[in-house]
Amino acid sequence: MAPPRVRLAPSPTGYFHVGTGRTGLFNWLFARRYGGVFILRIEDTDTERNREEWVDGIITAMDWLGMTPDEGPYRQSERLERYQVALDALWDAGYLYACDCTRDEVLERTKDRPTPGYDGHCRDRGLPRRGNALRFRTPREGETVVHDIVRGDVVFRHDTMEDFVVARSNGEPLFVLANCVDDRDMAITHVIRGEELLPTAPKGILIWQALDAAAEGEAGWGEATELPAWAHLPTLVNEQRKKLSKRRDPVAVESYRDQGYLPEAMRNYLALLGWSPPGDQEKVTVETMIETFALEDVNHSPAFFDIKKMAHMNGEYIRDLPLEEFVARARPWVEPDAEAAAGRWAPQSAGPPPWPSGRFDEAVFRRMAPLVQERVTTMGEVPGLVDFLFLEEPAIDEGSWEKAVTRDEAAVPMLEAAVAAYEGCDWTADALRDATVAVGEQAGKKLAKAQAPIRVAVTGRTVGPPLFESLEVLGRAAVLRRLRVALERVRGGGAAAGD
Ligand code: GLU
DSSP: OOOOOOEOOOOOOOOHHHHHHHHHHHHHHHHHTTTOEEEEEOOOOOOOOOOHHHHHHHHHHHHHTTTSSSSEEEEEGHHHHHHHHHHHHHHHHHHHEEEOOOOOHHHHHHHTSSSOOOOTTTTTTOOSSSSSSSEEESSSSSEEEEETTTTOOOOOOOOGSSSOOOOOTSSSHHHHHHHHHHHHTTOEEEEEEEEGGGGGHHHHHHHHHHHHHHHHHOOOOOOOOOEEEEEOOOOOETTSSSSSSSSTSSBBBBHHHHHHOOOOHHHHHHSSSSSSOOOOSSSSHHHHHHHOOOOGOOOOSOOOHHHHHHHHHHHHHHHOOOOHHHHHHOOOOHOHHHHHHOOOOOOSSSSSOOOOOOOOHHHHHHHHHHHHHOOSSSSSHHHHHHHHSSSSSOOOOHHHHHIIIOOOHHHHHHHHHHHHHHHHSSSSSHHHHHHHHHHHHHHOOHHHHHHHHHHHOOOOOOOOSHHHHHHHHOOOOHHHHHHHHHHHHHOOOOOOOTT
């Protein structure tokens, strides 16, 4: 196959949708597989809905996912003259007509009809072009077939298609026209995009063929070109099997980045939305994806965007990181201020870590990091597992306190015994464990029960990284002080310092 030219053509109307990420990825993989060119085209003709910050968001999210375009970003807003040339050619060759109907008028005339859409009222009225909307004169008979690599041949009968609008009354081109002109001019060989755009494909084909015909005539339009191949990718659905919605579902790639998904994990997961790597392995390197990706293997049934599965996969990718890399890649979540000050990215929506700025100590974190790495599914969970190391006093979770301290009569004697034992024992995780086993035995408790009040006193919660390693890293002085503060709190019934 000749090197393909493909494009991602998002409209900058909001956050970068996971569906756009999936579509971009399939285009990118296809281009990489066949040595082709991947183009980014910003479809920003809808000036009312488009915002510049969303354009930045598209570019940043694509870079983050590691699918930087080979060409572009091109912007439709910079090509408006070109669309006028196309409109001129189509008008001169008789493919368009002017229409002055208002939406209400059309609704009023068609409300009792079985098929919705425009009724062709202006088709033969011969209205002047300027100041009117322009509609495409869809043939009354016949059909347009979309030869789709994923879905097979999809037939659109012309008597079910309306005379669609290609330009507004102010002259602005509509998406379907600009999209077709660009695909021609950019010599796109394969249009790979979401299934929701399938209904616009026959309109695009009709315009394409009309432009071809105009090219052969006197209209001064460019060369006739071959139609691209089509591949409409399956819709993404949520747990209820409903199409993902911006309002209902968490679909913003930016928010997954903020939560601490690794781009390589997210990319791997997105690749599974409609495609599967050969064999039964789902976790595959990007090289494997590139070597094996094929549009023919894309499934057409809806793909479930399963956040739990993505989180699970992210956890696996996190655990695969070499320790130093894990420490480095945790920085935006544990030291966002320092990262931002150095001009690097820090999460926007994650909130600052719970400790005061400046108290983070990377050497201390590195000692705990292997245990943390085992336990998180996203980088955003890291601060919550190590906060007790960097807070002056642990943030006591009242539910944990109630359960492990207030409701356990043995808690006070065990905390007292722990203070006594920890004053003299070796300060290693093993020695601390032995000492705590002994404390438990005195109280007739197994280790799990015995360590619960100690854990709450020192870390604030009943769950967290392994206790004895945590104590070792925190150090004797801080541990003893926290145990004493906890004892005062129970005895006095008062609040622990720092509350
Ligand atoms: N701009 C269109 C959209 O964001 C995509 C068009 C296309 O891929 O052909 O829905």
